[in-house]
Amino acid sequence: MSPLQKxxxxxxxxxxxxxxxxxxxxxxxxxxxxxxxxxxxxxxxEDQRQEALQAAVTELQTATKSPADAGRAYLDAIRVLEFxxxxxxxxxxxxxxxxxxxxxxxxxxxxxxLVHLIYLQHTLQHASNPGRPADPDAxxxxxxxxxxxxxxxxxxxxxxxxxxxxxxxxxxxxxxLDKPLEQSPFVQAYQMxxxxxGARDWEKSPGNMDQIIEQAVxxxxxxxxxxxxxxxxxxxxxxxxxxxxxxxxxxxxxxxxQVILPNLRWRKAQDQMLLGQSGPALQEMLLLIKTYPSxxxxxxxxxxxxAFLEGQPASTQNP
Numbered sequence: 001m002s003p004l005q006k007x008x009x010x011x012x013x014x015x016x017x018x019x020x021x022x023x024x025x026x027x028x029x030x031x032x033x034x035x036x037x038x039x040x041x042x043x044x045x046e047d048q049r050q051e052a053l054q055a056a057v058t059e060l061q062t063a064t065k066s067p068a069d070a071g072r073a074y075l076d077a078i079r080v081l082e083f084x085x086x087x088x089x090x091x092x093x094x095x096x097x098x099x100x101x102x103x104x105x106x107x108x109x110x111x112x113x114l115v116h117l118i119y120l121q122h123t124l125q126h127a128s129n130p131g132r133p134a135d136p137d138a139x140x141x142x143x144x145x146x147x148x149x150x151x152x153x154x155x156x157x158x159x160x161x162x163x164x165x166x167x168x169x170x171x172x173x174x175x176x177l178d179k180p181l182e183q184s185p186f187v188q189a190y191q192m193x194x195x196x197x198g199a200r201d202w203e204k205s206p207g208n209m210d211q212i213i214e215q216a217v218x219x220x221x222x223x224x225x226x227x228x229x230x231x232x233x234x235x236x237x238x239x240x241x242x243x244x245x246x247x248x249x250x251x252x253x254x255x256x257x258q259v260i261l262p263n264l265r266w267r268k269a270q271d272q273m274l275l276g277q278s279g280p281a282l283q284e285m286l287l288l289i290k291t292y293p294s295x296x297x298x299x300x301x302x303x304x305x306x307a308f309l310e311g312q313p314a315s316t317q318n319p
Contacts, residue, residue, distance in 0.1 A: 060121040067110035074113045074185070075104065081189035102161050103169045108152035115149045116176040116184065118142050119206035120196075123181060127198035134216040140232065143213060146206070147239045149177070154245035177207030209239045218271075225275055233268035237261060262292045266301060273308070282308075 063073035075097060083093040103109055119142060126134055153173055158166045181187055181196055181204045196204070203211040213232050221229040244256040266288055272281035285305045292298065 060117055060124070064114060064117050064121060067107060067114045070114035070117050071104060071110035073117065074110075077185045077189040081185050100165075100168065102165050103172065106156065106169070108149075108156040109169060109173065111145075111149045111152050112173050112176050115142065115145045116206050117186070118145060120181060120184065120186060123196050123199045123202060123204070124192075126202050127196055130198055130200045130202075133220055136217045136220045136226075136228075139212065139216040140228075140235065143209060143217070143232075143235050143239070146177075146209065147235060147242055150207075150239060150242035151245065154242055178205060180204040181206070209236055222271070222274060227275060229271050229275065230268060233264060233271070237264050240264065258292065259295065262288050262295055263297060266297070270304075278308075 063069055078096075079089075079093050083089045083096070086092065097104070122134065122139065122142060126132075156169070158169060161169070175183065175185070182193060187193060187196060201215070203215055205211075213236060217232055218229060220226075221232065240256060240260050244252050244260075265284060269281040269284040269288075272278070272284070282305070285301065288295075289298065289301055289305065295301070
């Protein structure tokens with residue numbers, strides 16, 4: 001049993017068995033004492049949950065030291081999830097490992113596993129204290145690693161692989177980046193479902209850039225009116241470019257250039273307004289309106305810039 005497997009053993013629940021009490025019997029028991037005992041049981045359960053969370057986070061720190069370490073951790077998880085307990089498990093696993101060496105051993109896939117585990121680690125940390133906001137800098141650093149992973153996936157030359165290897169690479173990459181963490185091979189192999197359930201108001205898909213960056217990064221930065229808010233838009237723009245690099249069609253390229261990127265630039269300009277940079281923001285908005293008259297959001301853009309200008313004195317100069 002691996003250390004991570006031990007760390008994520010199901011929490012021991014202490015069951016309290018009490019006889020069913022009729023309304024007339026309540027006066028015969030010490031309710032204060034019972035409440036104290038129930039509170040003590042709940043406290044022990046929470047202590048056990050926190051210990052399991054911290055143990056899992058500690059083990060993940062080892063697995064996230066490098067893409068190669070992450071790749072080895074993935075092999076361990078697959079061995080537990082798909083082979084452990086079956087006849088000739090070790091031999092069958094070694095055969096699968098040998099046949100999957102191109103996929104599992106590729107740098108692109110190992111980088112995908114790395115970002116998956118980093119996000120799982122952030123999720124467990126959030127679950128340990130859901131009332132505490134995530135560290136925007138730490139999440140922004142994670143998102144830059146996510147962009148790197150998407151870029152590597154897009155640049156991976158799969159032409160020399162067998163067709164089944166190509167499909168396996170795409171399937172496993174999608175599983176790690178686009179599926180909810182509840183479907184993670186790590187969460188399933190090490191029975192971590194109960195641990196991540198405590199992460200409330202938290203995006204569960206490691207690759208959902210827009211939701212992660214809005215919830216965990218832009219919210220706190222907007223509240224503080226931190227200029228780093230604008231950096232988050234550059235990260236998301238690079239992310240979208242990395243995704244589109246995986247698609248060679250002219251339609252995908254046109255969608256990126258004509259729809260997705262202009263919309264992100266508009267939203268960035270809105271945050272420039274928030275930061276008091278209304279001059280550059282207005283110039284960018286006007287440029288977008290003039291350059292992309294067929295954009296699906298064009299009418300909304302025009303209404304928003306008109307509403308802003310109507311609220312300004314006629315003599316106002318751009319700062």
